[in-house]
Amino acid sequence: MNFSGKIGSLGEKWGNAVAHHVGEDIRSLRKTRAMTLAQLAGAAGRSVGWLSQVERGRTTPSVRDLEQLADLLGVNISFFFRSSRRAPEEQGLVLRAADRPTIGSDESGLVEELLSPTLSGSFEMIRSVFAPGASSGDPRKARPTEDGGVLISGALTMWIGGTEVHLYPGDSFQFAGAPYAWRNDGSEPAVVIWVVSPPIY
Amino acid sequence: MNFSGKIGSLGEKWGNAVAHHVGEDIRSLRKTRAMTLAQLAGAAGRSVGWLSQVERGRTTPSVRDLEQLADLLGVNISFFFRSSRRAPEEQGLVLRAADRPTIGSDESGLVEELLSPTLSGSFEMIRSVFAPGASSGDPRKARPTEDGGVLISGALTMWIGGTEVHLYPGDSFQFAGAPYAWRNDGSEPAVVIWVVSPPIY
DNA sequence: AAATGAAAAAATCATTAGATTTTTCATTTT
DNA sequence: AAAATGAAAAATCTAATGATTTTTTCATTT
Numbered sequence: 001m002n003f004s005g006k007i008g009s010l011g012e013k014w015g016n017a018v019a020h021h022v023g024e025d026i027r028s029l030r031k032t033r034a035m036t037l038a039q040l041a042g043a044a045g046r047s048v049g050w051l052s053q054v055e056r057g058r059t060t061p062s063v064r065d066l067e068q069l070a071d072l073l074g075v076n077i078s079f080f081f082r083s084s085r086r087a088p089e090e091q092g093l094v095l096r097a098a099d100r101p102t103i104g105s106d107e108s109g110l111v112e113e114l115l116s117p118t119l120s121g122s123f124e125m126i127r128s129v130f131a132p133g134a135s136s137g138d139p140r141k142a143r144p145t146e147d148g149g150v151l152i153s154g155a156l157t158m159w160i161g162g163t164e165v166h167l168y169p170g171d172s173f174q175f176a177g178a179p180y181a182w183r184n185d186g187s188e189p190a191v192v193i194w195v196v197s198p199p200i201y
Numbered sequence: 202m203n204f205s206g207k208i209g210s211l212g213e214k215w216g217n218a219v220a221h222h223v224g225e226d227i228r229s230l231r232k233t234r235a236m237t238l239a240q241l242a243g244a245a246g247r248s249v250g251w252l253s254q255v256e257r258g259r260t261t262p263s264v265r266d267l268e269q270l271a272d273l274l275g276v277n278i279s280f281f282f283r284s285s286r287r288a289p290e291e292q293g294l295v296l297r298a299a300d301r302p303t304i305g306s307d308e309s310g311l312v313e314e315l316l317s318p319t320l321s322g323s324f325e326m327i328r329s330v331f332a333p334g335a336s337s338g339d340p341r342k343a344r345p346t347e348d349g350g351v352l353i354s355g356a357l358t359m360w361i362g363g364t365e366v367h368l369y370p371g372d373s374f375q376f377a378g379a380p381y382a383w384r385n386d387g388s389e390p391a392v393v394i395w396v397v398s399p400p401i402y
Numbered sequence: 403a404a405a406t407g408a409a410a411a412a413a414t415c416a417t418t419a420g421a422t423t424t425t426t427c428a429t430t431t432t
Numbered sequence: 433a434a435a436a437t438g439a440a441a442a443a444t445c446t447a448a449t450g451a452t453t454t455t456t457t458c459a460t461t462t
Contacts, residue, residue, distance in 0.1 A: 089364045097371025115373035122347050123398050146323050163290045170298025172316035193394045197324050
């Protein structure tokens with residue numbers, strides 16, 4: 001079957017897709033951090049009205065302002081430009097492997113990349129790579145989220161709310177609001193496609 | 202680090218974990234099909250009170266009854282026993298690769314396996330394999346769900362709400378309530394880890 | 403022990419009012 | 433000309449209420 005609306009054809013107008021997306025990103029990041037317009041605007045030394053307009057793409061923040069906001073939201077400013085080289089139709093819909101931003105995770109031995117092309121969904125997909133020999137610290141406090149995942153490769157031991165399980169490729173798990181910990185006893189990295197709902201990043 | 206509560210040790214009491222899980226499964230399946238106790242009980246020729254008790258594990262349905270219910274809910278009766286050989290602590294938390302049930306998907310060229318160990322979560326994880334050369338029919342009507350996925354291997358062309366995208370390994374997508382269609386123009390199966398929220402199975 | 407039927411309890415749903423947050427927009431500033 | 437402000441208007445969120453539906457409980461029968 002043939003689909004219409006093929007993207008990426010030459011002569012496509014690019015528009016100010018980035019400027020528009022930046023606003024949505026800021027809004028989503030602000031929401032997951034439970035901040036109001038007033039709080040973020042205040043911290044950034046700008047007015048509520050201005051931030052509202054920025055988030056809705058009605059006005060464009062200066063690079064200086066964006067840098068400031070990124071800082072307050074705990075992301076690198078480059079995060080906002082992760083898909084800028086892609087066609088506008090694709091933005092927010094697809095995230096190419098090469099564009100995945102590395103996120104959060106101050107833990108060593110764990111690299112997390114965002115798979116979700118949008119931050120405004122009801123869940124978030126993440127690719128986590130657990131280094132051989134690495135482990136989380138103590139079980140982290142339970143988050144008010146539901147987590148799930150599939151082990152793509154390697155092996156991983158997880159401790160979830162009192163139960164220890166050894167995961168092998170293809171095994172999947174899911175739990176809600178339980179504390180958990182992990183440990184990679186294997187000799188190769190463990191790759192997990194992880195799902196969190198609602199989004200936390 | 203060492204975790205406590207290791208499972209699978211010998212001498213563990215097995216309990217009636219299956220009977221208990223069956224009830225929860227029935228309830229979840231019934232919910233996703235938007236049926237009330239009265240509707241399902243009526244169709245099964247049983248009382249509301251009885252079904253309520255079955256779903257909460259207070260009473261055990263006969264195999265004949267369970268067969269009947271499975272039929273009305275559109276699943277194979279074996280579905281209820283998918284993790285029965287596993288330790289009870291693991292049930293509802295982990296789903297082993299070998300235990301994954303094949304689900305729905307009347308479409309040829311598409312095999313879907315359930316990854317979620319529980320049906321009562323806020324999202325569902327599915328492993329979809331799209332056969333080489335296969336394609337969906339017309340774009341299916343949009344569901345009131347949010348869908349996302351990652352292409353693990355192979356290549357897949359998707360048409361999502363008017364936009365056609367070519368996906369390669371590692372690419373991810375996410376969309377809410379849009380009609381979509383797919384086509385595998387490649388020569389190898391395309392494997393996608395798919396997420397649907399809320400659960401539809 | 404399973405199954406029923408009916409009463410009791412609980413959960414769901416639609417309103418509504420109040421409070422908070424966000425948007426709009428006329429005006430000022432850069 | 434576009435960015436930024438500040439205040440009014442609109443929209444969103446919360447909590448409470450009552451009506452309705454659904455589910456649970458439980459005494460009784462199969």
